[in-house]
Amino acid sequence: MSAAIGRVVVVGNGIAGLTAAHALRDAGYDGELTVVGDEVHAAYSRPALSKALLADHDDLTSHRLPEPTHGAVELLGTRAEGLDPDRRRVRLAGGEELPYDRLVIATGSRARRLSDLPGEHTLRGLDDAIALRDRVAARPSVVVVGGGPLGMEVASGCLARGCEVTLVSQGTPMAPQLGDHLAGVLVAAARERGLALVETRAARLEAAGDEAARVVLDEGPLLEPDLVVSAVGDVPNTEWLAGTGLADDGVVRVDERGLARPDVAAVGDLAAFPTAGGLRRIPLWSTAIEHGRVAAAALLHGESAPPLRLQPYFWTEQFGLSVKVVGDLPPTGEPTYVEGGPGGPALMRWDGAAAAVDHRIPIPRLRRLAAGAPAAA
Amino acid sequence: MKIVLDRPRCEGHGLCEEAAPHLMHLDDAGELVLDREEIGAEDVAAAKAAARVCPVAALRVE
Numbered sequence: 001m002s003a004a005i006g007r008v009v010v011v012g013n014g015i016a017g018l019t020a021a022h023a024l025r026d027a028g029y030d031g032e033l034t035v036v037g038d039e040v041h042a043a044y045s046r047p048a049l050s051k052a053l054l055a056d057h058d059d060l061t062s063h064r065l066p067e068p069t070h071g072a073v074e075l076l077g078t079r080a081e082g083l084d085p086d087r088r089r090v091r092l093a094g095g096e097e098l099p100y101d102r103l104v105i106a107t108g109s110r111a112r113r114l115s116d117l118p119g120e121h122t123l124r125g126l127d128d129a130i131a132l133r134d135r136v137a138a139r140p141s142v143v144v145v146g147g148g149p150l151g152m153e154v155a156s157g158c159l160a161r162g163c164e165v166t167l168v169s170q171g172t173p174m175a176p177q178l179g180d181h182l183a184g185v186l187v188a189a190a191r192e193r194g195l196a197l198v199e200t201r202a203a204r205l206e207a208a209g210d211e212a213a214r215v216v217l218d219e220g221p222l223l224e225p226d227l228v229v230s231a232v233g234d235v236p237n238t239e240w241l242a243g244t245g246l247a248d249d250g251v252v253r254v255d256e257r258g259l260a261r262p263d264v265a266a267v268g269d270l271a272a273f274p275t276a277g278g279l280r281r282i283p284l285w286s287t288a289i290e291h292g293r294v295a296a297a298a299l300l301h302g303e304s305a306p307p308l309r310l311q312p313y314f315w316t317e318q319f320g321l322s323v324k325v326v327g328d329l330p331p332t333g334e335p336t337y338v339e340g341g342p343g344g345p346a347l348m349r350w351d352g353a354a355a356a357v358d359h360r361i362p363i364p365r366l367r368r369l370a371a372g373a374p375a376a377a
Numbered sequence: 378m379k380i381v382l383d384r385p386r387c388e389g390h391g392l393c394e395e396a397a398p399h400l401m402h403l404d405d406a407g408e409l410v411l412d413r414e415e416i417g418a419e420d421v422a423a424a425k426a427a428a429r430v431c432p433v434a435a436l437r438v439e
Binding site for chain 1: 391395406407426428430437438
């Protein structure tokens with residue numbers, strides 16, 4: 001390790017930044033470490049927010065992670081507002097500057113919004129999740145705009161709490177993420193549980209009084225529920241990097257070790273890594289962890305550190321089904337069933353991907369299946 | 378130190394196994410098995426790494 005590295009700053013306290021901080025220590029770094037997080041909360045599990053945390057039975061602990069052991073100075077509730085990569089300084093809200101020898105950029109992303117209306121609710125952070133959970137307790141009628149995993153999980157959670165729920169989607173929900181086959185399985189389960197599905201070319205929101213919003217479909221109809229939740233993707237938080245040349249197209253481009261330059265790594269939802277399909281953001285829990293590990297080693301050891309070898313792992317829980325998927329997403333065409341079959345618990349594979357539906361399986365085995373290994377355990 | 382599993386919480390993602398394969402594994406039914414619960418100093422870092430990657434916080438090291 002270079003003797004010159006005595007100060008590392010990690011900006012972002014989600015799972016990507018948290019993992020990078022721990023990975024630096026695991027790799028032997030014992031210098032000053034500072035973690036900056038804009039939320040006052042300790043790092044938490046974001047996947048849990050739209051799953052267990054929405055449920056009535058959850059005791060508001062399902063998102064909690066173990067206490068960090070990285071020994072960093074934690075500046076929580078503190079936002080980074082600027083970066084001078086030549087002088088190696090992070091500027092914090094309030095004007096204080098943090099000097100560094102190595103920097104980890106892990107400021108993640110935020111919910112993309114369709115409007116500025118107060119009646120448009122989104123779910124991205126812990127505060128959002130708790131607010132939504134409270135609103136749903138009164139069993140409002142709900143329209144969810146967006147048919148990706150988050151929209152479907154929110155719709156599922158609201159249905160389970162006794163709400164009448166309509167989901168508005170461009171095309172079949174989940175198809176862009178999981179392919180037509182798995183999307184069909186999930187949509188069938190959703191309908192069976194009472195979800196109303198509306199496909200539209202486009203939807204926009206307009207005000208309905210001071211607090212509420214209504215949904216206007218491109219084809220004409222208006223939807224006027226008690227509660228509108230949008231789940232239409234995420235926008236990387238790169239504004240604080242303006243003028244640095246590190247995020248000119250709204251993402252931070254990094255090499256296969258997560259480095260944007262030799263002294264700066266970027267990890268998690270805002271980082272575009274090289275993949276077989278070109279430079280891509282893959283905003284998933286497991287990806288953020290892999291990014292954090294790889295980039296921490298690269299910051300300390302440069303090109304002698306191993307590059308990222310990513311086989312994305314994704315899971316969702318919705319409408320009573322648990323789906324775990326590994327490999328190149330979305331898988332195309334019909335799968336081969338390895339165990340089980342249509343309509344029940346099943347293990348299936350495509351060329352380059354594998355999925356388990358309501359089927360507990362060691363993920364390393366799912367990874368082997370996705371990679372084309374024989375089906376035996 | 379000791380690894381503690383909150384079994385009802387475990388969803389079998391197996392990210393812990395990838396972090397500490399010598400301490401735990403998912404069996405053929407997808408249930409997590411702790412191969413060692415009492416751990417020595419040499420395994421604490423791996424056990425903590427396993428606990429930290431669990432998205433449902435089902436593992437503790439204490």
